[in-house]
Amino acid sequence: MREWFKRTACALLLFESVFPLTQTVYLARHGETVYNAEGRIQGTIDKSYLNLNGVDQAGELGTFLSELGLDFDNVFVSNMTRARQTFSVIKSVNRGSSAPRLPPEVVDGMFREIELREWEGMLKVDIEREQPELWKTWRSTPENVLMNDGSKPLEDLWERAAKCWSTVCGNEDSKMSLIVCHGALGKAMLARAMGEGIRGFRDSHYALTNAECVEVEFVDGVGQRWRRRHPKEGDWQQTQAVLKNLRGGAAVTAYARPTTRRHIISNHVAAALALTSRTPPARANPSATRLSPIVTIARSFSRARDAETVAEALDALKEVPNQEKKFKSLFDTYSTPISYKESFLDNNAFLVYYTKGFDGPGRGNIEDLSPSELRQKERNGLRTEAWLYFDEALAELEFLRKEGESLVTLDASVNLGKAAGAINSYLAIAD
Structure with a gap:
C-alpha cells in the first residue's frame, strides 16, 4: 500500500x-x-x-x-x-x-x-x-x-x-x-x-x-x-517569465496591430433595446425593420466620422439626403410624423413666446404638452440637431474636396460624431 x-x-x-x-x-x-x-x-x-x-x-x-x-x-x-x-x-x-x-x-x-x-x-x-x-x-x-x-x-x-x-x-x-x-x-x-x-x-x-x-x-x-x-x-x-503574485512577466516578444471592425445593426437590437435607460421595457420593441433607414443614417455618420480621407467620408454619406426637407421628411416617413402643433411651435416660436397661447382665452396654453407630446418634441429636436451637425460637416467636407485636401479635419469628424449621437438618441425613444 x-x-x-x-x-x-x-x-x-x-x-x-x-x-x-x-x-x-x-x-x-x-x-x-x-x-x-x-x-x-x-x-x-x-x-x-x-x-x-x-x-x-x-x-x-x-x-x-x-x-x-x-x-x-x-x-x-x-x-x-x-x-x-x-x-x-x-x-x-x-x-x-x-x-x-x-x-x-x-x-x-x-x-x-x-x-x-x-x-x-x-x-x-x-x-x-x-x-x-x-x-x-x-x-x-x-x-x-x-x-x-x-x-x-x-x-x-x-x-x-x-x-x-x-x-x-x-x-x-x-x-x-x-x-x-x-x-x-x-x-x-x-x-x-x-x-x-x-x-x-x-x-x-x-x-x-x-x-x-x-x-x-x-x-x-x-x-x-x-x-x-x-x-x-x-x-x-x-512572455517568458515565471508567474509571480500579479502574474507579471517580461516584455512582450511579439507585436500585432490592434484591429477594428464596422458593425451592422442586426436582430440583437430588438431583444436588447429595453436595456437603454431612456426606453422603458413596455416601449422596448419598435420595429427594427421599420426604422432601418434611420439606422442606416446613423451608421453612415459613424463610418464617415471614422474615415481618414475626405473621399471615404463623402462615400459613407452618399445615402444620406443632403437637403434639409428630404432629410427631415425621412423621419416623418419611418416613425411618428411631427404633429401640426409641434410644427407650429417650431415655426412660430416668436409668436408663441409673446402671446403665451394659441387656442384662445380659457383653452389652455399651447406650451402645455402631454407626455407623448413632450417625447415628440424631444424627437423633433434630436432630428433637427442631427441635420445641423450633418449639414455643417458636409459643407466642410465639400470645401476640403474643392480645395484638393485629402484628409478629414477634426471639426468635420467631431460634427459627424455629434450627428451620429443625435440619431442614436432619437432611435432610443422612437415609436
Missing part, C-alpha cells in the same frame, strides 16, 4: 510538471456608447449608455462567447451601466444558445473605468482647445497627468488594475473567467499582465476597441500570453 501511495504521488507530480496549472481569462470591453460616438470622455461618469451600434456589438460578442462553449467559473462585471448593459446582452444571447450557462456575475466597482475627474462628460476637442498642454501630456506621457484636485489618474488606475488581477486569479480553483469592463482599465490590466511598467500604458498595442475581447492565459512555471479573439482573431503574444 505504501508503495502504491508513493507511485501515485510521483505520478501526480509528473502530471503537474507536464500539465501545469493554467488559468484563462477572457477580457472584454463594453459596446459603443452615446459618449463614444460623440467623442466625449466617460471615465466614471455614469450618464452614457449603449447606442444601437453598441447593443449590436454586444450581441455579436455574446454570440462569439456562446459559440466557444466554455464553462466559465467566474464572471466579473464593472458596476457602470454601459458594462452591465453589455453583459445583459451577452446573457440574453447565451440563454438562447446551447452553450453552458454563465454563472451569476460579480458586479464590482473595482472594475470601473479610469477616473478623469473634471474631464468627464467633456468633448475631447474641447479639452484639447481649453487645456492644450495637459491634453498633450495625456496623449504622450499619461502617467504624468496631474488633475486640478491633485490626483494622478493613471497611477490610481495602474494600482487598481493589479488588484483586479489579484481578485480574478487569486482562486486557483478558478480555471476560466470572464471580465466585462472598460477601455482604459482593460488596457492597463493587459499591460500589467504582460509585465509592463506604467509606461506600458502608452503602447496602443494593448488598446481595446468597443466590444473587443482578448484571451489571456496564465501558466504556472511557464509565463503568460494573450491574443485577440473578437471581432478578429490575432496571434499569441508570449
Whole structure:
C-alpha cells in the first residue's frame, strides 16, 4: 500500500510538471456608447449608455462567447451601466444558445473605468482647445497627468488594475473567467499582465476597441500570453517569465496591430433595446425593420466620422439626403410624423413666446404638452440637431474636396460624431 501511495504521488507530480496549472481569462470591453460616438470622455461618469451600434456589438460578442462553449467559473462585471448593459446582452444571447450557462456575475466597482475627474462628460476637442498642454501630456506621457484636485489618474488606475488581477486569479480553483469592463482599465490590466511598467500604458498595442475581447492565459512555471479573439482573431503574444503574485512577466516578444471592425445593426437590437435607460421595457420593441433607414443614417455618420480621407467620408454619406426637407421628411416617413402643433411651435416660436397661447382665452396654453407630446418634441429636436451637425460637416467636407485636401479635419469628424449621437438618441425613444 505504501508503495502504491508513493507511485501515485510521483505520478501526480509528473502530471503537474507536464500539465501545469493554467488559468484563462477572457477580457472584454463594453459596446459603443452615446459618449463614444460623440467623442466625449466617460471615465466614471455614469450618464452614457449603449447606442444601437453598441447593443449590436454586444450581441455579436455574446454570440462569439456562446459559440466557444466554455464553462466559465467566474464572471466579473464593472458596476457602470454601459458594462452591465453589455453583459445583459451577452446573457440574453447565451440563454438562447446551447452553450453552458454563465454563472451569476460579480458586479464590482473595482472594475470601473479610469477616473478623469473634471474631464468627464467633456468633448475631447474641447479639452484639447481649453487645456492644450495637459491634453498633450495625456496623449504622450499619461502617467504624468496631474488633475486640478491633485490626483494622478493613471497611477490610481495602474494600482487598481493589479488588484483586479489579484481578485480574478487569486482562486486557483478558478480555471476560466470572464471580465466585462472598460477601455482604459482593460488596457492597463493587459499591460500589467504582460509585465509592463506604467509606461506600458502608452503602447496602443494593448488598446481595446468597443466590444473587443482578448484571451489571456496564465501558466504556472511557464509565463503568460494573450491574443485577440473578437471581432478578429490575432496571434499569441508570449512572455517568458515565471508567474509571480500579479502574474507579471517580461516584455512582450511579439507585436500585432490592434484591429477594428464596422458593425451592422442586426436582430440583437430588438431583444436588447429595453436595456437603454431612456426606453422603458413596455416601449422596448419598435420595429427594427421599420426604422432601418434611420439606422442606416446613423451608421453612415459613424463610418464617415471614422474615415481618414475626405473621399471615404463623402462615400459613407452618399445615402444620406443632403437637403434639409428630404432629410427631415425621412423621419416623418419611418416613425411618428411631427404633429401640426409641434410644427407650429417650431415655426412660430416668436409668436408663441409673446402671446403665451394659441387656442384662445380659457383653452389652455399651447406650451402645455402631454407626455407623448413632450417625447415628440424631444424627437423633433434630436432630428433637427442631427441635420445641423450633418449639414455643417458636409459643407466642410465639400470645401476640403474643392480645395484638393485629402484628409478629414477634426471639426468635420467631431460634427459627424455629434450627428451620429443625435440619431442614436432619437432611435432610443422612437415609436
